[in-house]
Amino acid sequence: MKDGRPLPPGSYTRSGRVGSRPYRGAADVAKVYRAFTDGATIVLQSLHRSWAPLARFCRDLELALTHPVQANAYLTPAGATGLAPHHDTHDVFVLQVHGRKHWEVRQPVMEAPLPRHHSRKELAARQPLLFDAELATGDCLYLPRGFVHAARTQDDTSLHVTLGVHTITGYDVLKAVLEQAAEHPAFRTALPVGFARHEGADALADAVNECVREAGRWMAALDAGPVAGELRHGFWSRRLPLLEGQLQQLVGLDQLDDRSVVRRRPGAVCEVELGDDGLRLVLGDRELAVPLAVEPAIRRLVDGPPAPVAALDDLLDASSRLVLVRRLVVEGVLEVVPGGA
Numbered sequence: 001m002k003d004g005r006p007l008p009p010g011s012y013t014r015s016g017r018v019g020s021r022p023y024r025g026a027a028d029v030a031k032v033y034r035a036f037t038d039g040a041t042i043v044l045q046s047l048h049r050s051w052a053p054l055a056r057f058c059r060d061l062e063l064a065l066t067h068p069v070q071a072n073a074y075l076t077p078a079g080a081t082g083l084a085p086h087h088d089t090h091d092v093f094v095l096q097v098h099g100r101k102h103w104e105v106r107q108p109v110m111e112a113p114l115p116r117h118h119s120r121k122e123l124a125a126r127q128p129l130l131f132d133a134e135l136a137t138g139d140c141l142y143l144p145r146g147f148v149h150a151a152r153t154q155d156d157t158s159l160h161v162t163l164g165v166h167t168i169t170g171y172d173v174l175k176a177v178l179e180q181a182a183e184h185p186a187f188r189t190a191l192p193v194g195f196a197r198h199e200g201a202d203a204l205a206d207a208v209n210e211c212v213r214e215a216g217r218w219m220a221a222l223d224a225g226p227v228a229g230e231l232r233h234g235f236w237s238r239r240l241p242l243l244e245g246q247l248q249q250l251v252g253l254d255q256l257d258d259r260s261v262v263r264r265r266p267g268a269v270c271e272v273e274l275g276d277d278g279l280r281l282v283l284g285d286r287e288l289a290v291p292l293a294v295e296p297a298i299r300r301l302v303d304g305p306p307a308p309v310a311a312l313d314d315l316l317d318a319s320s321r322l323v324l325v326r327r328l329v330v331e332g333v334l335e336v337v338p339g340g341a
Contacts, residue, residue: 059267086119091165096135099156108146261340263306
């Protein structure tokens with residue numbers, strides 16, 4: 001620390017999840033081409049996970065909206081129709097990248113549907129038409145969740161990207177509240193013996209009524225703070241890191257010194273949370289425990305403009321600030337600016 005002993009590398013401890021995605025095997029490319037020739041649409045699902053420019057674009061939206069964002073791409077041959085009239089349970093931005101596509105937008109079957117509210121094609125197709133429009137290259141169409149839509153190509157092959165915004169709703173709040181309810185003993189009480197038999201109907205009705213009344217009393221006294229905190233933590237802890245060029249950063253760590261200019265990596269998640277025994281940095285798929293005393297330095301690094309490591313000299317001694325900056329580079333929070341620009 002500044003005017004004290006330097007922070008050893010072991011001052012920072014990390015926890016997180018290790019997972020893997022299922023292997024689906026390679027696509028039969030010739031079969032894909034034949035299907036495209038026959039009028040099929042090629043769909044590239046979750047393209048933000050494999051194409052860095054789109055990953056950065058989606059992350060910028062996520063950081064602005066604090067709602068999860070995903071991207072799919074749809075390549076449709078000329079004169080073909082994509083999906084039948086349907087609604088989505090997430091907000092959609094349609095970005096027309098190449099060619100033209102004709103869209104029909106109809107009234108919702110229901111307001112603001114949730115993922116459990118599946119679209120019924122027959123009912124969707126009978127909804128009143130609101131408007132139709134043709135998107136050309138560079139156009140954008142916003143479809144709030146629930147609005148019925150369908151699209152078809154004209155004389156050109158069409159490529160469009162859909163950005164799906166999976167909004168966190170009041171229903172998610174209630175689900176988080178329900179998790180808290182598990183800690184209330186009254187809700188762990190068993191229903192009456194024989195409640196499912198016909199002769200147990202009255203006892204069951206009484207038990208359900210009492211449970212509902214107790215829920216009202218319990219919710220009236222509920223501290224909303226932990227629920228809000230869990231929702232906030234849940235969003236940040238599910239953002240995967242964007243680590244383009246990270247190998248080059250790691251290889252260059254030995255050259256890091258006070259003159260090195262560092263900045264927050266674009267799209268990096270770094271939420272600072274105060275714990276019982278220090279600070280916890282939520283870095284998406286993992287967490288990093290750090291000493292409470294380094295909070296001012298961390299906030300300057302992640303919230304401030306690019307600066308040399310030496311700019312922390314009023315907060316940390318030379319050894320400590322190098323330990324901190326190196327660790328944040330390793331975790332993908334910071335990056336060294338090439339040439340110090």
